[in-house]
Amino acid sequence: MKPIRKAVFPVAGLGTRFLPATKAMPKEMLPVVDRPLIQHVVDEARQAGIEHFIFVTGRNKGVIEDHFDRQFELEMTLLERQKHTALEFLSRELPAPGSTSFTRQQEPLGLGHAVWCARELVGNEPFALLLPDVLVQHDRSCLAQMMDAARGLTAPANIVAVEEVPNERVDQYGVVGVGERIGKMFAITDMVEKPPRDRAPSNLILTGRYILQPEILDLLGHQERGTGGEIQLTDAMIQLARVQPFYGLEFEGRSFDCGSKIGFLAANVSYALARKDIAPGFRAEIKKILDEINGGSAH
Ligand code: G1P
Numbered sequence: 001m002k003p004i005r006k007a008v009f010p011v012a013g014l015g016t017r018f019l020p021a022t023k024a025m026p027k028e029m030l031p032v033v034d035r036p037l038i039q040h041v042v043d044e045a046r047q048a049g050i051e052h053f054i055f056v057t058g059r060n061k062g063v064i065e066d067h068f069d070r071q072f073e074l075e076m077t078l079l080e081r082q083k084h085t086a087l088e089f090l091s092r093e094l095p096a097p098g099s100t101s102f103t104r105q106q107e108p109l110g111l112g113h114a115v116w117c118a119r120e121l122v123g124n125e126p127f128a129l130l131l132p133d134v135l136v137q138h139d140r141s142c143l144a145q146m147m148d149a150a151r152g153l154t155a156p157a158n159i160v161a162v163e164e165v166p167n168e169r170v171d172q173y174g175v176v177g178v179g180e181r182i183g184k185m186f187a188i189t190d191m192v193e194k195p196p197r198d199r200a201p202s203n204l205i206l207t208g209r210y211i212l213q214p215e216i217l218d219l220l221g222h223q224e225r226g227t228g229g230e231i232q233l234t235d236a237m238i239q240l241a242r243v244q245p246f247y248g249l250e251f252e253g254r255s256f257d258c259g260s261k262i263g264f265l266a267a268n269v270s271y272a273l274a275r276k277d278i279a280p281g282f283r284a285e286i287k288k289i290l291d292e293i294n295g296g297s298a299h
Contacts, residue, residue, distance in 0.1 A: 110230025138253025
């Protein structure tokens with residue numbers, strides 16, 4: 001299988017679930033501890049060896065582009081104030097010159113449409129797709145685990161990260177049906193976007209990490225509408241699965257659905273507790289809050 005050098009990040013979504021926080025600020029810029037969601041996801045891709053970062057943006061998303069650029073005034077101020085650690089942090093996280101591309105999804109026609117908008121930038125090679133609503137916490141990034149699995153394959157193949165959720169939540173996600181196990185992966189036999197609970201093929205859902213062959217872009221070009229009247233990536237993927245190998249990888253790590261308030265807050269708690277510089281103080285604060293609440297409710 002050809003090496004995977006490019007990753008696509010669809011960042012055009014409106015973020016209505018986080019209004020009013022997202023009225024003037026993209027949801028992808030909401031911070032988990034001290035970095036925006038999109039930075040966490042770009043870091044995941046970088047750890048997996050991705051060299052080119054393609055963002056599918058929309059109106060009011062300009063600050064995402066600014067975030068991945070240099071900020072000379074800030075750098076000068078930090079330098080004058082001898083804030084070397086902060087400066088080093090900024091430069092370490094800055095993508096290499098020319099390694100980012102931005103294109104726009106002009107209308108909110110669905111995830112499949114957003115991915116299709118990146119077709120010219122992706123070209124004729126396999127690519128990774130990472131949804132910035134989802135964070136996966138683990139020492140080895142989720143995409144890196146998928147790359148490890150891809151390296152074991154000779155023929156061009158597609159890989160999606162899958163995980164189990166309780167049955168009552170399957171209707172919120174893309175759901176897969178799986179067949180035989182091949183090493184750490186399963187052959188995908190079915191894929192449905194947000195099925196009613198009684199029609200879901202399993203309780204294994206698509207987590208939001210994909211390695212896809214470029215043929216998916218041709219299928220998306222047919223612009224067929226699916227669930228919610230949107231052009232669904234899941235529908236194009238099941239078509240591709242009929243003609244190309246398609247695998248699901250049950251990755252290691254804990255995922256956070258940061259598109260929901262609870263998932264976003266849980267991610268903040270978990271990522272803060274994983275930080276040596278923050279964890280001790282934060283843990284003490286949480287304990288204090290819980291003790292006060294529990295103490296209060298006893299009366
Ligand atoms: C999207 C995908 C879905 C996937 C989910 C993961 O849905 O369409 O298949 O399971 O992301 O978060 P969305 O959350 O954008 O509705």
